[in-house]
Amino acid sequence: MGPVRVIIVGGSFGGLTTAYELRRHLGPERAEITLLARDDQFHFVPSFPWVAMGRRSLEQISFPLAIPLAAKRVRFANETVTGIDTAAKVVRTDAGEHRYDFLVVATGHRSANEAVEGLGPFDGPGHSPMSAPETTELAQAIGRLLAEPGPVVVGAAPGASCIGPVYELAFGLDHLLRRRGLRHQVPISLLTPEPFLGHMGMGGAGKIRQLLEGALEERDLAYRTSAAITRITEDAVETADAAPVPSVCSIVIPPLAGVEAVAASEGLANPKGFVPVDDHYRHQQADGVYAVGVAVALPPVDATAVPVNFPKTGHMTEQMAKIAAADLAARLDGREACSAELSARCILDMGDRAAYLAVDPVRPPRNHIPTVSDGRAWLVAKMAFERAYLSFARRGRLVPTARGW
Ligand SMILES: Cc1cc2nc3c(=O)[nH]c(=O)nc-3n(C[C@H](O)[C@H](O)[C@H](O)COP(=O)(O)OP(=O)(O)OC[C@H]3O[C@@H](n4cnc5c(N)ncnc54)[C@H](O)[C@@H]3O)c2cc1C
Structure with a gap:
């Protein structure tokens, strides 16, 4: 029997980790792996x-996917x-069709x-760093704010699941404005759907x-908290239960959905x-199909007054990809691999220092009391992790520690 055909869709944390892990488990004689991604860069x-x-710069945090994948014979x-x-076990693309025996969906949001x-x-006056082009647009908006200071709202819309960046953006902007001596001209309001600060869609965590x-x-x-943003205009953010908050630069994280191609494929999502x-x-039904990362359906932990969804972080995505790759390889040998509950570690940038969680x-309920710590050393660790991750990943390897996420 020839090698099995594995198609991975997505070239970010989920897709890349799956590709590297699968190749570690299965040589080219056992698996022909193809990774499809709409962006040719890893960010x-x-x-x-x-x-x-x-x-x-975007260039500093990106690399072309083709080079490490070729080295891995993917x-x-x-x-x-x-x-x-x-x-039919077929993936259709803008360039043709790919048949698969196994498919891993890692298409994010x-x-x-x-x-x-x-x-x-690109749909309204709000800004959000959810993709490379949107982040570039936000950088330009912040440039305009520095030239013409005014009130700012940083927040998340009802149903958002990616709450950590809301805090990072508020602290980051505060830090930037202080360094420029402009903070006194920029009132910053943080509007979050969370029932309390640090809920983050996971019911809170210790002393965060x-x-x-x-x-x-x-x-x-x-x-x-429990703020339900209803509308963003050029000069304000409106909520369900209070007066509009003036804002000349509104940075609001949206709720997420699956990508169109996945959502529209019958029986998949x-x-x-x-x-x-x-x-x-x-x-749960489709034979040979796996999904990892943000593409996966995970229910919220609790019902909150304003909806907040379960987080899907990079560290969690990496764990999902490792479990899926191990399971796929084990199935080829007629075995079942182990699974594990997801844990999460992350470092939240606070401008001049960071919080580790x-x-x-x-x-x-959790087996361990969450670890929460803060200080400048965590900011240094976050920067070191970024550098290490990029340096390892562009050489076809995964960084051996998860402490820096
Ligand atoms: C601003 C921000 C800050 C964050 N900070 C942290 C943090 O500090 N720590 C942390 O752990 N997590 C963080 N996260 C979360 C983390 O980035 C995500 O969990 C992670 O990116 C998910 O990886 P993924 O592979 O599932 O999807 P994505 O990173 O979204 O990648 C999706 C991939 O699929 C491809 N794709 C999509 N649609 C198609 C299609 N139709 N055809 C082909 N390819 C397609 C894309 O090109 C891309 O390669 C942050 C997220 C954001 C937005």
Whole structure:
């Protein structure tokens, strides 16, 4: 029997980790692996807020996917998937068709900007660093703010799941404005759907709530929890239950959905476009299909007054990809691999220092009391992790520690 055909869709944390891990488990004689991605670059997404603040260029946090994949003997095709036929086991792209024995969906998200009028940046006046082009646009908007200071709102829309960057953007902007001596001209308001600070879609984590509360107040960052943003205009952000907040630069994280090609493929995704999987990240019905990362359907931890969805971080994506790759390789040998509950570690940039947060598992109740710590050393660790991740990943390897996410 010839090698099995594995198609991976997506070239970010989920797709790249799956490709590297699968190749570690299965040599070219056992698996012919093809990675399809609509973007030919890998971007270190957690550094998008630094790009927005002018602390990094996009080039510094990106590399072309083709080089490390070729070294791993993984075929790379810079194609956009338009549909997946799970019955015929065919992936359709803007360039043709690919047949598969196994498929790994790692397509990340689509920003559901239609959820709130004015969410942007290309659909309305709001800004958000959810992709490379949107981050470039936000960097330009921040440049204009520095030239013409005015009030700012940083927030997340109802149903958002990516809440960490809201805090990073508020702290980052505060830090930037202070360094330029402009902070006194820019009132910053943080509007979050979370029922309390640091809920982050995972029910909170140890002392992160108190830490964030102290840090926001120390920096004169006004905040409102359970805020339901309803509309973003050129000069204000409107919410369901209070007066509009003036804002000349509104940075609002949208709720997420699955990408169009996945959402529209029959039998593949739930109504939001996310892929339902079991605890090995296998599709619950479609044979040979896995999904990892933001593309996966994960239910919220609790019902909150304003909806907040379960987070899907880079570290969690990496764990999902490792579990899926191990399971796929084990199935070829007629075995079943182990699975594990997702844990999360992340470092939240606070401008002049950072907060470290570790939860195990992500979904409460937890085996361990969450670790929360802050200081300048964590900021140094976050920068070192970024550098190490990029240096390893562009050479076809995964960074051996997860402490820096
Ligand atoms: C601003 C920001 C800051 C963040 N900070 C952190 C952090 O500090 N720590 C942390 O752990 N996590 C962080 N995250 C979350 C982390 O970035 C995500 O969990 C991670 O990027 C998810 O990886 P993914 O592979 O699932 O999807 P993505 O990174 O979204 O990648 C999707 C891939 O699929 C491809 N694709 C999409 N559609 C198609 C198609 N139709 N055809 C072909 N290819 C397609 C894309 O080109 C891309 O390669 C942050 C996220 C954001 C937005």
